[in-house]
Amino acid sequence: MFPTREHSLTEGIRMNSTQKVITILKELGKEPYEFSLTELANNIKCGKSGTYKILTYLRHNGMVCQNINKKYCLGSAISYLGRKYDENIMPWKACIPHMESLREKTGETVTLGIKENGKATVVYRVVSKHYIKIDGEIGIKLPYYVTSIGKLLAAYDDFEIIKKRIEEEPMVKKTPYTVTEIGALKREYEKIRKNGYSISIEESNIGVISVAAPLIDSEGKVWGCICIGSPKIRTNEKILEYHKELVMFTAKEISSKIFYYNVI
Numbered sequence: 001m002f003p004t005r006e007h008s009l010t011e012g013i014r015m016n017s018t019q020k021v022i023t024i025l026k027e028l029g030k031e032p033y034e035f036s037l038t039e040l041a042n043n044i045k046c047g048k049s050g051t052y053k054i055l056t057y058l059r060h061n062g063m064v065c066q067n068i069n070k071k072y073c074l075g076s077a078i079s080y081l082g083r084k085y086d087e088n089i090m091p092w093k094a095c096i097p098h099m100e101s102l103r104e105k106t107g108e109t110v111t112l113g114i115k116e117n118g119k120a121t122v123v124y125r126v127v128s129k130h131y132i133k134i135d136g137e138i139g140i141k142l143p144y145y146v147t148s149i150g151k152l153l154a155a156y157d158d159f160e161i162i163k164k165r166i167e168e169e170p171m172v173k174k175t176p177y178t179v180t181e182i183g184a185l186k187r188e189y190e191k192i193r194k195n196g197y198s199i200s201i202e203e204s205n206i207g208v209i210s211v212a213a214p215l216i217d218s219e220g221k222v223w224g225c226i227c228i229g230s231p232k233i234r235t236n237e238k239i240l241e242y243h244k245e246l247v248m249f250t251a252k253e254i255s256s257k258i259f260y261y262n263v264i
Contacts, residue, residue: 027043111229146204174204216255
């Protein structure tokens, strides 16, 4: 039986200049992909004068441009950096066809997570075509103790590293089913390494179930994972088992084609 109750957590922070720059760029990456100075200032909770100074600096460096309607949008430098990331940091072409095949077989969203600066990061997603589907932000960092991606990528770290992360990022009960006890988390990691996959049932968000399998380089290091995420309303134990077998098979296929990946 799958659990069913709901819980949410919202956190607010006061942003410094660097965070404001990042937030502006992320805002410009959302629909309608162009915003006025006032809209951006309101979105990042910054004065128009300060926001204008940031936008001017970004414009001079090609990160942002201003349309004829005076609204701001992402600049060509962003596209250039994106291409360089695709070409040199992550061998996307080896993953995308497999991810698309997984979506066609399961009908669900398939996500690629990697270790970036030591943290689980969502870098690519092939979204389900269903009206009700699992989706989310690209680039988001996932906690080490929830989600199948977050848990799987943390499971292969030295547990002393995890202890330090617990001190810096205490575990928070996001739903009634979130593991927040260090002993239980360690046992979960051991289970993941033994089984070769990770399952999350409503641990971070109510109604979301996911299963992930590791991507391994030629040195035997886990650098990323492939995950199938599905709504609880379309997932029973038989379907979850099917997803587990498919994602493990796909991860092994991808790993056999990517001989080396330098973890950032």
